[in-house]
Amino acid sequence: MDEKTEKAINAPHAIRPIESETIHNNGKHNSDVTTRLEEMGYKQELKRNLGMISILGLSFAIMAVPFGTSTTLNIALTDGGPVTILYGWVFVSLVSLAIAASLAEICSVFPTSGGVYYWAAMLSTPKYSAFSSYLTGWLGTVGNWTVTASITFGGSQLILAAATLYHEDYVPTKWQTCLVYWASLLGSLLVNIFCTKYLDKLNTICLYWTGISVIIVTLLSMADHRNSGKFAFSHFDASNSGWPSAWAWFVGLLQAAYTLTGYGMVAALCEEVKEPAHEVPRAMVLSVAAAAVTGLVYLLPINFVLPDITPLLEVASLQPMPLLYKTVTGSAGAALGLLFLILGIWVFATIGSLTAASRCTWAFSRDGGIPGSNWWKVVNPTFGIPINSLILSTVVCALLGLIYLGSDAAFNAFTGVATICLGCSYAFPVLCSLLRKREMVSQAPFSLGKAGFIINTITVVWISFSIILFCMPTAVPVTDPKSMNYASVVFAGFSTIAAIWYAVNARKHYHGPTFSAEKIGTST
Numbered sequence: 001m002d003e004k005t006e007k008a009i010n011a012p013h014a015i016r017p018i019e020s021e022t023i024h025n026n027g028k029h030n031s032d033v034t035t036r037l038e039e040m041g042y043k044q045e046l047k048r049n050l051g052m053i054s055i056l057g058l059s060f061a062i063m064a065v066p067f068g069t070s071t072t073l074n075i076a077l078t079d080g081g082p083v084t085i086l087y088g089w090v091f092v093s094l095v096s097l098a099i100a101a102s103l104a105e106i107c108s109v110f111p112t113s114g115g116v117y118y119w120a121a122m123l124s125t126p127k128y129s130a131f132s133s134y135l136t137g138w139l140g141t142v143g144n145w146t147v148t149a150s151i152t153f154g155g156s157q158l159i160l161a162a163a164t165l166y167h168e169d170y171v172p173t174k175w176q177t178c179l180v181y182w183a184s185l186l187g188s189l190l191v192n193i194f195c196t197k198y199l200d201k202l203n204t205i206c207l208y209w210t211g212i213s214v215i216i217v218t219l220l221s222m223a224d225h226r227n228s229g230k231f232a233f234s235h236f237d238a239s240n241s242g243w244p245s246a247w248a249w250f251v252g253l254l255q256a257a258y259t260l261t262g263y264g265m266v267a268a269l270c271e272e273v274k275e276p277a278h279e280v281p282r283a284m285v286l287s288v289a290a291a292a293v294t295g296l297v298y299l300l301p302i303n304f305v306l307p308d309i310t311p312l313l314e315v316a317s318l319q320p321m322p323l324l325y326k327t328v329t330g331s332a333g334a335a336l337g338l339l340f341l342i343l344g345i346w347v348f349a350t351i352g353s354l355t356a357a358s359r360c361t362w363a364f365s366r367d368g369g370i371p372g373s374n375w376w377k378v379v380n381p382t383f384g385i386p387i388n389s390l391i392l393s394t395v396v397c398a399l400l401g402l403i404y405l406g407s408d409a410a411f412n413a414f415t416g417v418a419t420i421c422l423g424c425s426y427a428f429p430v431l432c433s434l435l436r437k438r439e440m441v442s443q444a445p446f447s448l449g450k451a452g453f454i455i456n457t458i459t460v461v462w463i464s465f466s467i468i469l470f471c472m473p474t475a476v477p478v479t480d481p482k483s484m485n486y487a488s489v490v491f492a493g494f495s496t497i498a499a500i501w502y503a504v505n506a507r508k509h510y511h512g513p514t515f516s517a518e519k520i521g522t523s524t
Contacts, residue, residue: 033111037271040112041513042366045379046272050200052279057203059266059287062356064151064349065294066213067342068259070321071154072415074313077320078474079243079252082303083236088249089299092256093292098458100263100288101448102430104281107267108446111276113363114513115267116140119429121512123440133512136428137369138498143421144265144357146490149397150258150414151353152188153404154319155346156181157411161317162339165332171316174405181401188354189394196385199355206348210294213341223305223328232303240313242476251472257423258415259295263287264426268359281446318408357393362386367513371501400490409486416470416487421494427463430456 034044069089076084106119117137124132159180160172192199227235238248263284270276307327312320321342325335365376380387403413433441434456441452448455473485502510 033274033276036277037112040110040118042112042114042271044271046113047384048272048274049197050269050273052273052275052283053207054200054203055266055269055273055280055283056287056290057205057207058269058352058356059263059283060210060290061203061206061345061348061352062147062151062262062265063259063287063291064210064345065259065291066210066298067151067155067345067349069255069295069299070342071158071319071411072255072258073324074318074320075412075474076252076255077240077309077313079238079241079248080245081235081237081309082232082306083234084249084252085255085299086233086303088253089256089292089295092253092260093288093295095458095462096257096260096263096288097285097292098455099426099430099463100284102452102456102459103264103267103426104284104446105441105444105448105452106429106433107270107284108277108281109441109444111270111273111280112513113268113271113359114367115270115360115363116264116425116429117364117367117369118513120432123429123432123436125436130510130512132428132432133367134369134498134502134506134510136425137364137367138494139421139428140425141357141360141364141370142491142494143418143423143425144268144353144360145393145396146400146414146418146421147262147265148350148353148357148393149400150411150418151346151349152184152397153177153181153401153411153414155343155350156184157317157319158322158339158343158346161315161319161322162336162343164315164317165322165326165335165339178401178404181404182398184350185354185394185398188350189390191351192355192358192390193383193385193387196383199351202348202351206345206352209341209344209348213345224330225305225307225328227304227306232300232306237309240309240475243472250469251474253466254415254419254470254474256295257466257470258419260288260291261419261422262353262356263291264422265353265356265360268356268363272359277445318411354390354393354397357397358386358390361393362389365389368510369506371505403486403490407484407486409484412474413486413490416485417490417494419470420467420487420491423463423466427460430459434460 033048037044076088080088106123107115110119110122112118117133117140120136121129121133156177157172160177163170163172195202236245236249238245241248241251243251266283267280270280273279302324305328307324312323315323322335322339325338326332329335329338361370361376362379364370365373370376376386376389376392378386378388400414404411407413434453438452438456441447471485471488478484
């Protein structure tokens, strides 16, 4: 490689940051997104058939608020109960709005499916650009995989827990849970391959289904037993956690933080959106705002009808929500009906999360970030989607399911790793932007203006703190391997793979996003 080419590849900052005036003229979009994509170093390979509502629906589907908060309810019940459920949600919602706004601003400048790893490369100094991109790319990819695994696994547990509504003595075996999990992954894979042209409609339907699911609030409000307002708004009990009260509340934030974490994943679909610099940033922020409201509407009534939590924490499936529904309604049939609404949301979430994970894998492979990239970066000409990356993402998630055969805490490991990895991948480009005094986003179409520095700082500080927080076990003391938080183990495992690949190959051959390499070659 000659010196000129090497400098160009390692100086991505030469790319012209997109400015607001190139996006709008008299309120209309007039920029050539294909040309813009070529400026960022990539050719148009995927069909641009998604709009803002579809991306909003996808982001909303991945967060899947009623489902996400239901499958992680045991965490909040263990670490504080109603106060953690309610105020933890409010706190994390506000922080998540800051994170989403920070990412949206950067996305509006660099709207590519590379997402966080591309942004890290663009916002770093030339010396550290390639390494920043590599590190962030792996964090983002692992985060996408583990989010998909956690969503699919949580729903599989709920399906089997539904059987206990009618057969209280039934205890799902680990193999049964894994088989349902693998079958669910296979179903999501087939939908993503053969129904890809309907994904736009599926994402839109998800918005309406989630809205309909608010009927749960009405039915729960009809419960015979209701707690007082004092209990719903101020009861705090961390006796089951073993942690000091204040720290228990923070540990319990994983319920909200895990649910409100998937909005950044939709950046991986920028190259399938008609006006990505405008629509994807809006969808990110609006989806978090909508999720915040939905969560309040769903969680507050649960506080008012919350029964004794001891039986809820003792369920063999580790999913207390079916029992809660049955206890509150007094009917197994009614509980199953409520659970059906939640599982409907889960279906959209599993499909959407695998879509985003596969696009993230595909984008990172284009720049050689994953072993076997030449295989994973291929777009199938028949279906017009990266089927190989879809299969890889599915296989990785399927293998992660084996952790459950060794530990009942596998679901907590998935949720913890997903939250940590995605959080780190979100924080790194924002930190790079801060360190460079936000120069690259000063003319962003989605601009945070003077508040940008404060919002970016909140993002970095919170995510840095959450890395430590979500490696903690839900309860102490840890008396056996089953109660350990395996998030750090899974995180270390993927980190080891990334480090080995970097030492063996990427250190010499990975240069980060190789923008306009063909043009460089022809001009020299």
